[in-house]
Amino acid sequence: MLWEWGGIWNWLGNAMADDKGYFVELGLGLGADDVVAFGIDDIVFDPRTLLKCMFGCGDWGKGHTCPSRPGALKPWEYQKMFERYSWGVIVHSTDKKVSQEVSFAIEREAFLKGYYFAISLSDCALCKECAGYKGLACANPKKARPAFHSVGIDVFKTVHAFGLPLETLASEDEGQNWYSAVFVE
Numbered sequence: 001m002l003w004e005w006g007g008i009w010n011w012l013g014n015a016m017a018d019d020k021g022y023f024v025e026l027g028l029g030l031g032a033d034d035v036v037a038f039g040i041d042d043i044v045f046d047p048r049t050l051l052k053c054m055f056g057c058g059d060w061g062k063g064h065t066c067p068s069r070p071g072a073l074k075p076w077e078y079q080k081m082f083e084r085y086s087w088g089v090i091v092h093s094t095d096k097k098v099s100q101e102v103s104f105a106i107e108r109e110a111f112l113k114g115y116y117f118a119i120s121l122s123d124c125a126l127c128k129e130c131a132g133y134k135g136l137a138c139a140n141p142k143k144a145r146p147a148f149h150s151v152g153i154d155v156f157k158t159v160h161a162f163g164l165p166l167e168t169l170a171s172e173d174e175g176q177n178w179y180s181a182v183f184v185e
Contacts, residue, residue, distance in 0.1 A: 023089045032102045034092040036162045044157040047075040049149045065146040075152025088183040096178045097125040103180035110184045122180035123147040148181050
């Protein structure tokens with residue numbers, strides 16, 4: 001009986017590895033600059049990201065996915081949920097909208113493959129101007145997701161471990177790197 005379970009676990013491990021490669025290739029095919037698979041231990045959680053949102057972001061208090069919205073979870077609450085996942089993919093693009101669209105597509109494909117808890121995190125680029133800036137309800141509440149950093153993830157340390165580019169910028173004119181993540185399982 002033990003050998004049967006060993007075979008099942010090997011098959012599951014191989015299927016998951018195949019899916020990781022599939023999602024990486026899917027993201028690259030959809031236009032991402034880079035897509036890398038991660039294990040949950042590769043994600044660096046740090047609640048100080050909330051400080052940078054509060055005191056460094058001009059969008060604080062405006063967006064539907066902002067950690068300042070009423071009832072928003074705190075970074076340590078998000079961490080408990082995300083630590084229940086074992087893997088996922090990080091999507092990198094120099095275009096914010098591409099990063100989000102690719103992460104949505106991977107989330108949907110993961111869901112269709114049976115990973116019903118798959119969820120993407122991405123800076124929102126759905127609308128030209130966020131309705132939250134005008135005090136209105138979100139125009140896309142089923143698609144809007146919190147940003148990778150707004151849930152308590154240190155994006156810099158996380159992506160640098162994969163050799164991906166991300167630097168602080170001295171000017172808004174400098175090219176930006178946008179990151180999304182899809183947690184799968």
